[in-house]
Amino acid sequence: MPILTLRNIHKRFGSLEVLAGIKLAVEAGEVIAIVGPSGSGKSTLLRVVNGLEPFEQGDVELDGQSIRAPGNLAAIRRQIGMVFQQFNLFSHLTVGENVMLAQRLVLKRDAKAAEERARVLLARVGLEDKWNRYPSQLSGGQQQRVAISRALAMDPRVMLFDEATSALDPELVGEVLAVMRSLADSGMTMLVVTHEMNFAREVADRIVFMDQGRILADGTPQAILDAPEDARIQQFMRRLAER
């Protein structure tokens, strides 16, 4: 049974149909890269998964539990971690406090347990020495690694990455991708919206190509990137290659 199922999701912004019947089943441990032109609905899809974005039709299920059932939204959010393009660290809290806050408030861990977990995770992303620093004192790449630790501290079953490296200077992209790669190797289930095709090719089990709110293709990286059948995907790949 898939860990995460999207059933025929429809969403509109006014007259614009941003998601036009998205169906997706994600198996535990799978890494899925979601690619496609901007405005194709990738980020909206990700935000639908943890209920940040309301949708008109369809359903999201985590372990067969519907996000629409009363009381389920909070439980599902707790089990799905999200990493944002702009990091969204809490600017008034130190690195350590950022990683501890939700553990204390949501999981009701005591200070000692929350700190222990935070230190382990920060060490894993190489930032244990930044414990007392504030986000404004870190580089973008460091902030994003803290944001990943903050999400992982909730022991999520699925991680969502919304263009996690798009706001970074080119020389900082690698350090964040490395963390994401090791997370994928550890067996985390991941949905990754990205423009990093090399990452998608090397790390993803599947690539989902979206265009105008629809899934145009869904298959192995080789099938989608090397031998795309659809003309729109071919065009997209050519544009990327020209960059």
Place this chain on the structure above:
Amino acid sequence: MFLDWGSITSYYGLLLQGAWLTIVITLASFTLAAIVGVLVAAARASAVAPLRWLATVYVEVLRNTPVLLQIFIVFYGFPSFGIRMTAITAGILGLGFNVGAYLAEIFRAGINAVPRGHREAATALGITPLQSFIWIVAPVALSKVFPAVTNMFIATLLGSSLLSVIAVPELTGQTNEISARTFLTIEVYSFSTGLYLVLTLGSALILGMLGRRLFPARARG
């Protein structure tokens, strides 16, 4: 012109008592104002439309009518509804409700200045809206508007002099009293003006240090 500073020395005690009462009234009414401000700002951001309207009416009426009249209404008007209180209590309420309207607007500006991503990240982590307000939105908002809040505190301290009109013996009230008794008008008023300066500059200094301690530049977004 002959200034008789020597003769007012025997009134220093009374003036300092007045200054002390000014401090007490300022702290009490500003505390009330902060509570009113948070509630009204929250109401103005509420999803419930009637709450929003009520809060807007409150802010507009209180900010666009004289605070002195508002104090009169509390002191002379409330007793006809059976609500009796001392002049000091009436003054604290009148001033507090008025300053609360201004603080509500300042807090609202602060809340609007909190990056949307902060709230989104909190939601995505499973933090409830109330927890998010207490632990994230409120402190970040306050860090953005702390200088404006400091100004409001000083405005409240100076505004407390209006309570002399309903016979509250705060610094201005005491000054009027002593001046009328001794005719040492210039001396007494200059001395009290100096005391107000000490109070306001002292507050600015203390609040400035508090602000730098609570919200260091590195902890701002």
